[in-house]
Amino acid sequence: MLVLIGSDGNSLESAIAKRFGHANYFILFNTEKKSFEAIENIAEEHNHDNLQTFLDNGVEAFIVGNIGPHAFEIINTPKSKIYLARKMSVSESIKKFLKKELEPLTKPTVNKSIDHKNDHEHKHEPGKHHHNN
Secondary structure, three states: OEEEEEEOOOOOOOEEOOOHHHOOEEEEEEOOOOEEEEEEOOOOOOOOHHHHHHHHOOEEEEEEOOOOHHHHHHHOEOOEEEEEOOOOEHHHHHHHHHOOOOEEOOOOOOOOOOOOOOOOOOOOOOOOOOOOO
């Protein structure tokens, strides 16, 4: 089975990326051969064409720290499942996955895709200032 993990780095000791679609690397792990390949995430912002390519190449499981609705919609297929793994290394997530200890996701973990230009996790409403005089 092929498993794809969103990662901060290019090794099994790297941390799981907090934002799957904006991961620095995707680690493609082959559970039969116990081998992996690190693929740099060079996708254009909010262009998830690479995810479809992974599906076409037979990836059946995706391990994410968080996932937005657009990426979720692409990779949540009858042939593939998405699993949640936070605050651990890629190798830890693979071990937990193989022991069936990771939670499969039935919906995205965030309600909307996070804009790459705005790294703040909160919404900024123009014209609304919270100053107490």
